Amino acid sequence: MEFTHKPVLLDECIQALNIRPDGVYVDGTLGRAGHSREIAQRLTTGRLICIDRDMAAIDAAKERLAPWLDRVTLVHSNFSELGGVLRDAGVAGADGMLFDLGVSSPQLDDAARGFSYMQDAPLDMRMDASAPLTAREVVNDWSYEELRRILYDYGEERYAPAIAKAILRAREDKPVETTLELVDIIKSAMPPSALREKQHPAKRSFQAIRIAVNGELDALPPMLKSAVEGLNPGGRLAVITFHSLEDRIVKRAMQDMARGCTCPPEFPVCVCGKRPKVKVLTRKPIVSGEAELAENPRARSAKLRVAEKCDNFDI
Numbered sequence: 001m002e003f004t005h006k007p008v009l010l011d012e013c014i015q016a017l018n019i020r021p022d023g024v025y026v027d028g029t030l031g032r033a034g035h036s037r038e039i040a041q042r043l044t045t046g047r048l049i050c051i052d053r054d055m056a057a058i059d060a061a062k063e064r065l066a067p068w069l070d071r072v073t074l075v076h077s078n079f080s081e082l083g084g085v086l087r088d089a090g091v092a093g094a095d096g097m098l099f100d101l102g103v104s105s106p107q108l109d110d111a112a113r114g115f116s117y118m119q120d121a122p123l124d125m126r127m128d129a130s131a132p133l134t135a136r137e138v139v140n141d142w143s144y145e146e147l148r149r150i151l152y153d154y155g156e157e158r159y160a161p162a163i164a165k166a167i168l169r170a171r172e173d174k175p176v177e178t179t180l181e182l183v184d185i186i187k188s189a190m191p192p193s194a195l196r197e198k199q200h201p202a203k204r205s206f207q208a209i210r211i212a213v214n215g216e217l218d219a220l221p222p223m224l225k226s227a228v229e230g231l232n233p234g235g236r237l238a239v240i241t242f243h244s245l246e247d248r249i250v251k252r253a254m255q256d257m258a259r260g261c262t263c264p265p266e267f268p269v270c271v272c273g274k275r276p277k278v279k280v281l282t283r284k285p286i287v288s289g290e291a292e293l294a295e296n297p298r299a300r301s302a303k304l305r306v307a308e309k310c311d312n313f314d315i
Helices: 009-018 033-039 054-065 066-071 081-086 106-111 135-141 142-155 160-173 179-188 203-214 218-228 243-258 290-295 298-303
Strands: 024-027 046-052 073-076 093-099 231-239 278-280 301-311
Touching: 009 033, 009 093, 009 301, 024 033, 024 081, 024 298, 033 054, 033 093, 046 054, 046 066, 054 066, 054 073, 054 231, 066 073, 066 218, 073 290, 081 218, 081 231, 106 142, 106 231, 135 142, 135 160, 135 290, 142 160, 142 203, 160 179, 160 203, 203 218, 218 231, 218 243, 231 243, 278 290
Parallel strands: 024 046, 024 093, 046 073, 093 231
Antiparallel strands: 231 301, 278 301
16 A cells, blocks of 8 residues: 655654554554554554544544554544543553644545635534534634634634624625635635735634634643553653644643642742652754655644653552
């Protein structure tokens, strides 16, 4: 089988995970299985648990990971359910976990999924096609305040109030049904100078609506907590983010788990008894080099952060 897809920060992720042939690893965001493929082929007696909320990714992985399926377990689930997934798989502790928080290329490239602002499709944006909430409902049913909030908070869109008002005006006449209808509405609310910017004018708004539809930021804190709890001492946690909100959550969570003692500075001795759970291995996030950026422009916003579970932290 020809396999040309190279996932973001692949070499850096493999190095960060410090893979042992007999280890147990988790790819919490299977996607196109690029990272999983590289992990699986480095295992002998080890095991790889692959999780994805998109059933299409699970089905495709059966072929993409065919040579190594004897050491791979495919699980259709959300990574926020990580603790339950590990229990069901009979995994007492993993030696490494990887989470790539970007939308996978097949989802972006499949116009019918409604993620792209470049191709016309019904407003959907669900990573899990069986989930109840769609982008159509967000755009047509949510209030002005809710729309303004997600556009500003999740998309960091400075024209959020104007875009939210434009959506409300448009849906008074008829429901907004397709991605390109939404793109036109977004453009109509922005000044000419914003339309001339290098970045597509709808990018931030589409990102915001996608995050809201899939509850992406809500799932992050419980996933990070469960990941560290599920690691063996010395196990590595590697997380790739693609926008500042995600990166901020991951950075703060790792810093909090690395802090240990929470006693006030004026206390002469520690009375809380809290110990660091992890050691942060990336003071600054790892980013793509020029060679990768030339090959894959989508990697430009990717940031990789890595932490290692402390030996003295009990699960």
